[in-house]
Amino acid sequence: MPDRLTVGVAARLSRYLQVLTQAKKMGKDRISSQEISDYTNINATQIRRDLSAFGKFGKRGVGYNIDSLLGEIRKILRTQGQHNIALVGAGRLGQAIASSPIFAEHGINIAAVFDTDPDKVGRTVGNVPVTEYSRLKETVREKNIIVGVLAVPADNAQQAADDLVDAGLKIIFNYSEALLDVPSDVQVHTSNPAVELLHALYFHLT
Amino acid sequence: MPDRLTVGVAARLSRYLQVLTQAKKMGKDRISSQEISDYTNINATQIRRDLSAFGKFGKRGVGYNIDSLLGEIRKILRTQGQHNIALVGAGRLGQAIASSPIFAEHGINIAAVFDTDPDKVGRTVGNVPVTEYSRLKETVREKNIIVGVLAVPADNAQQAADDLVDAGLKIIFNYSEALLDVPSDVQVHTSNPAVELLHALYFHLT
DNA sequence: TAGATTGTTAATCGATTAACAATC
DNA sequence: TAGATTGTTAATCGATTAACAATC
Numbered sequence: 072m073p074d075r076l077t078v079g080v081a082a083r084l085s086r087y088l089q090v091l092t093q094a095k096k097m098g099k100d101r102i103s104s105q106e107i108s109d110y111t112n113i114n115a116t117q118i119r120r121d122l123s124a125f126g127k128f129g130k131r132g133v134g135y136n137i138d139s140l141l142g143e144i145r146k147i148l149r150t151q152g153q154h155n156i157a158l159v160g161a162g163r164l165g166q167a168i169a170s171s172p173i174f175a176e177h178g179i180n181i182a183a184v185f186d187t188d189p190d191k192v193g194r195t196v197g198n199v200p201v202t203e204y205s206r207l208k209e210t211v212r213e214k215n216i217i218v219g220v221l222a223v224p225a226d227n228a229q230q231a232a233d234d235l236v237d238a239g240l241k242i243i244f245n246y247s248e249a250l251l252d253v254p255s256d257v258q259v260h261t262s263n264p265a266v267e268l269l270h271a272l273y274f275h276l277t
Numbered sequence: 278m279p280d281r282l283t284v285g286v287a288a289r290l291s292r293y294l295q296v297l298t299q300a301k302k303m304g305k306d307r308i309s310s311q312e313i314s315d316y317t318n319i320n321a322t323q324i325r326r327d328l329s330a331f332g333k334f335g336k337r338g339v340g341y342n343i344d345s346l347l348g349e350i351r352k353i354l355r356t357q358g359q360h361n362i363a364l365v366g367a368g369r370l371g372q373a374i375a376s377s378p379i380f381a382e383h384g385i386n387i388a389a390v391f392d393t394d395p396d397k398v399g400r401t402v403g404n405v406p407v408t409e410y411s412r413l414k415e416t417v418r419e420k421n422i423i424v425g426v427l428a429v430p431a432d433n434a435q436q437a438a439d440d441l442v443d444a445g446l447k448i449i450f451n452y453s454e455a456l457l458d459v460p461s462d463v464q465v466h467t468s469n470p471a472v473e474l475l476h477a478l479y480f481h482l483t
Numbered sequence: 484t485a486g487a488t489t490g491t492t493a494a495t496c497g498a499t500t501a502a503c504a505a506t507c
Numbered sequence: 508t509a510g511a512t513t514g515t516t517a518a519t520c521g522a523t524t525a526a527c528a529a530t531c
Contacts, residue, residue: 075483076479077496077497078480079497079498080497081476081479081480082476084476085472085473085475085476085479086469086472088472088475089454089469089471089472090456093454093455093456094456097456103511103512103513104512104513105512110456114498114499114500115512116499116500116501116502116515117498117499117500119512119513119514119515120498120499120514120515122513122514123513123514123515127513127514128513129512129513129514130506130507130512130513131505131506131507131511131512131513131514132506132507132510132511132512132513133507133511133512133513134511134512134513135513148475148476148478148479149479149482149483150475150478150479154478156474162373163369163370163372163373163376164369164370164373166369167368167369167370167373168470170369171454172431172454173454173469173470173471174470174471174474176454176471177471177472177474177475179471179474179475217478217481218474218477218478220470225378241481242474242477242478242481244470244473244474244477248295248299248377248378248379248382249299250296250299250300250303250316258477258480258481260473260474260477262468262470262473263292263295263379264374264379264380264426264450264468265295265379265380265382265383265385266291266292266294266295266383267291267450267466267468268362268380268383268385268424268448268450268466269291269294269354269356269383269385270287270288270290270291270354271424271448271450271464271466272354272356272360272423272424272448273282273287273291273354273355273356274284274287274464275423275447275448275464276355277281277355283520283521285521285522286521309487309488309489310488310489311488320522320523320524321488322491322523322524322525322526323522323523323524325488325489325490325491326490326491326522326523328489328490329489329490329491333489333490334489335488335489335490336488336489336530336531337487337488337489337490337529337530337531338486338487338488338489338530338531339487339488339489339531340487340488340489341489
């Protein structure tokens with residue numbers, strides 16, 4: 072068992088977790104490496120290899136038990152607890168993110184939603200009341216928030232990122248198209264549907 | 278110059294395209310491999326290596342001219358033309374996607390938006406009128422649409438995917454958390470903020 | 484000229500894949 | 508037993524990185 076996962080392994084294990092979670096919701100009890108491969112486009116041998124580095128979780132001729140594999144991967148990724156995140160921006164995108172069950176399914180709790188628009192403050196999005204943006208810093212501390220998700224227009228993204236950094240957050244998810252300048256100890260993950268699309272198109276066109 | 282790009286190279290070139298597009302919007306003329314690296318977390322040597330496989334686009338001591346590099350990468354990825362995509366689902370997420378400038382910036386045109394809700398049909402989201410879902414197949418043909426984007430609840434995602442496949446589409450972007458079963462010649466790209474978050478958290482917690 | 488940054492080489496490491504014995 | 512699928516080996520390929528001469 073490796074001491075610390077490589078970036079690639081951690082990324083793949085997270086994807087297995089998502090497939091297992093959904094497969095369980097669909098009522099399945101067990102799954103083969105080939106089935107996981109079909110959903111993730113990760114080679115089946117690679118999947119078995121990734122898993123067998125941590126133990127013998129499968130049964131030959133049968134596959135993997137979904138519940139037990141979920142538990143094992145959560146143990147490896149240490150994501151068994153609850154994690155609090157903050158959402159900045161209660162517009163359409165923010166509302167869509169807050170309403171999605173996908174975070175809750177993985178133990179991620181949207182603990183606060185911020186917006187500068189006074190009309191939105193006090194309303195709830197996805198069961199969370201919108202907090203005045205000016206209270207960001209204190210709320211992040213009070214609620215033990217460790218990740219900030221930016222769902223604001225590109226023009227406001229850098230300012231919001233600066234404020235999240237000022238509040239002490241080290242992980243920012245950026246759903247705007249803006250490029251963000253942050254200190255080197257802060258990780259920015261930018262979600263970019265257009266980029267993925269261009270990349271998919273290349274293989275379609277050639 | 279390679280005949281056909283590997284998946285990795287095409288993915289990275291798409292990301293450079295995004296950074297260059299945004300840097301240009303910020304008023305920059307030129308950029309160094311180190312700056313691109315800061316925004317993408319892709320190693321600077323790797324970036325220079327990727328680019329130099331296709332020509333000598335940079336100037337030593339200076340960096341890369343953004344306009345000319347944009348043109349070169351578009352040529353390599355063959356994404357200079359306009360591409361039409363269809364959006365299924367005119368709810369909050371669909372509206373957020375349709376309103377984002379990110380697709381237009383890369384020559385991707387949302388040519389049609391579909392929804393089953395009669396109240397939404399005829400309204401516009403992001404300048405595109407919502408079309409009755411039952412007209413999906415004929416519209417896909419008429420408008421020469423090659424990519425389908427699913428912004429529907431998980432419970433409807435498989436049905437919508439089946440209908441997109443039936444209409445002849447070979448690339449589907451899935452913004453729901455559902456797992457989709459499709460024929461093997463259809464590519465599904467699932468966007469998964471929670472998965473990325475779990476993966477980012479691992480490195481934060483260890 | 485001095486400083487910066489590219490283009491390129493060489494070495495290493497991780498990902499990918501085929502193949503197959505083990506075994507459920 | 509027959510069929511299926513894991514766990515593992517071995518070979519190959521691409522990604523990563525450091526280093527540095529070339530040159531703007």
